[in-house]
Structure formats: C-alpha cells, structure tokens
Amino acid sequence: MPDDKRQKILVVEDEYLIALDITHTLEDAGFLVVGPHETVADSLEQLAEGMPDCAILDVQLDGEDIELVAVALTNNQVPIIFHSGHAKPSDLEQRFPGSYFCGKPCTPSHLIQTLRTAVSR
Numbered sequence: 001m002p003d004d005k006r007q008k009i010l011v012v013e014d015e016y017l018i019a020l021d022i023t024h025t026l027e028d029a030g031f032l033v034v035g036p037h038e039t040v041a042d043s044l045e046q047l048a049e050g051m052p053d054c055a056i057l058d059v060q061l062d063g064e065d066i067e068l069v070a071v072a073l074t075n076n077q078v079p080i081i082f083h084s085g086h087a088k089p090s091d092l093e094q095r096f097p098g099s100y101f102c103g104k105p106c107t108p109s110h111l112i113q114t115l116r117t118a119v120s121r
Contacts, residue, residue, distance in 0.1 A: 006032040007119055010046065010055040012069060013083070014038045014062050018104070022056060022083070025108040031115070038062070043069045051076045054119045056102075056111070059084040059092070070096055079118035083111070 009031045013019035019036035026033050034052050037043040039061055047069070055073050057066045059082055066082075073080050074096055082092050085104035092099055098121075100114050 006030060007053040008032045008034050009115065010034045010043070010052040010057075010073075010078075011036040012038075012043045012055065012061065012066065013058045015058070018058075021108075022111070025111060026056075026115070029112045029115075040064045040066065040068055044072060047072050047076075051078050054079045054081065054115060056081045056083050056115070058082075059087040067095075070099075074099075079121060081111075081114055081118055 009026055011019060011022050011026070011033055013022060013036050023033045023036055034046060037046060055078055057069060057080060059066050070080055079098070079100070080096060081100040081102055083102050083104060083106065089101040092101060100118050102111050102114055
C-alpha cells in the first residue's frame with residue numbers, strides 16, 4: 001500500500017527497544033509510522049509539520065511530561081493512545097477525555113486493536 005494512503009501514526013517513546021517494537025508492529029499492520037520521537041520538543045516540531053491520524057504517547061519521556069503534545073493533539077481532534085507503565089488511566093482520561101490507554105507491557109494485538117478503534121471514531 002502506498003505511503004500516502006496509509007494512516008499516519010505518531011509514535012512518541014524514549015525507550016529505544018519499545019519504540020522499535022511499536023514501529024514494527026504498526027508497520028506490519030499497515031500503518032505509516034511518524035517517528036518515533038524521543039522528546040517533547042521533537043514531537044511538537046513534527047506536529048507543526050502536520051497532524052497524524054492518531055498518536056501513541058509514552059507519558060514520561062526521560063523526565064519530561066507528554067502533556068504539551070497531548071494538548072496539541074487534542075486541540076486538533078487527533079485520537080491519543082497513552083502507552084505507559086506508570087500512569088493511571090483514570091487520571092489521563094480525566095485530563096484528556098476520549099483518550100485510550102494501553103499499559104506497558106502491552107501485547108501487539110491489543111495495541112493494534114486499540115489503534116483501530118481510535119482511528120475509526
């Protein structure tokens with residue numbers, strides 16, 4: 001499938017192996033990965049170039065909170081999947097209504113199922 005026809009998924013993850021795993025999982029499922037990005041600044045720079053169809057965000061990036069990125073995505077009505085081993089889903093849902101949550105570790109099939117749900121809304 002040509003790149004311009006695939007849904008673009010922003011991946012923000014600072015742990016290299018996890019970012020690589022997510023990237024391969026998404027590409028194998030037919031999505032176009034934007035990133036992965038390791039910092040809030042890089043992520044915001046990417047968003048300035050254009051919005052993705054959905055985003056998978058780690059909540060803590062080497063001490064940085066992902067909130068600025070999540071706010072920018074929410075303001076542009078881009079669905080968000082938070083991917084974290086430390087955050088509380090209820091706190092994220094309260095701050096970002098309609099967002100999704102996949103706890104770490106997460107099976108590839110669960111991540112893809114959540115992503116397909118998010119992009120179909």
